[in-house]
Amino acid sequence: MSSNFRMLALAMVLRLLFVLPAAGQEQPIPGFPPIPIDATEEQVRQAAALVRAGQKLTPKAWPNGARVAVCLSFDVDNELLWRRAPLPVPLSQGEYGATTGLQRVLDLLDRQSIPASFYIPAMSAALHPQMIQDILQRKWHEIGVHGWMHENLPTVGDAAKEEQLLTQSIEYLTKATGKRPVGFRAPSWAFSQSTLDQIRKAGFLYDSSFMAMDEPYELLANGQKTGMIELPINWIADDYPYYEPQAGGSLPDPQLVLEVYKGEFDMAYQEHTMFILTMHPHITGHRSRIATLEKLVIYMKQNPGVWFATLEQVADYVKAQEKDEKR
């Protein structure tokens, strides 16, 4: 590939990133009034206080002297991403995740002998109950909560309703997997005013929806410690901005996406922290992209001291180390 072409493709990637709603261009949402330009310092602090970053929780050492923790995570949203306009053809784009994508992901993880975390909205599992069986059959993957219907929590607009959906989601996955899930990842990475309180009350070990650091940290609620471990995500280490439907399927070149992921891993390795990659079976499960993911795994494995783990394993370890340090 010529360097000009590489630059062009990279520019396309960047453009895609900046047109995403996550870039901070959202419409005002009820319960979250905009911060006016003449707000006082105190008002700005108040407006930002709901959920903030507390102390870093990266342990002094990872298990067995590993230099970095690597978590591959998959949000199994499938058809539910088209819930608001469920036309047959777009739904089939999501259905691909269940018919083909997930199986490819599981086969890759088998070949490379690494565990992963899967966040599954309950109704996504209901459409394809076999998915959970296929994941459980491997015996070392984690299944976590990702909403009931992939509902956008701040727009539910009713704390009691939101809590009911959370309870239902936990109960559904507990019944389907035989184990109560310990990890929470908010659908569309969106928290309402109530979400943090509700997941604390429900007893989750960790959350994976925030972006204030790129290593484990503690969530603060209105300035108070919560004890909730955050295993943060970000749009850079996600398949959606690069491969989403607007990208049209041909560009950006998966090779360029691979370069971005490698760069994220390389610095996590140098800093001895953590690299979490977020993917979707209906997006990364396509042929050229699965091949790219496998290249990435092989690349990471060439480095000594890479701990491939589920987020649950990382959270358990972080929590145990924290207790040790307090003794």
Ligand SMILES: [Zn+2]
């Ligand atoms: Zn999702």
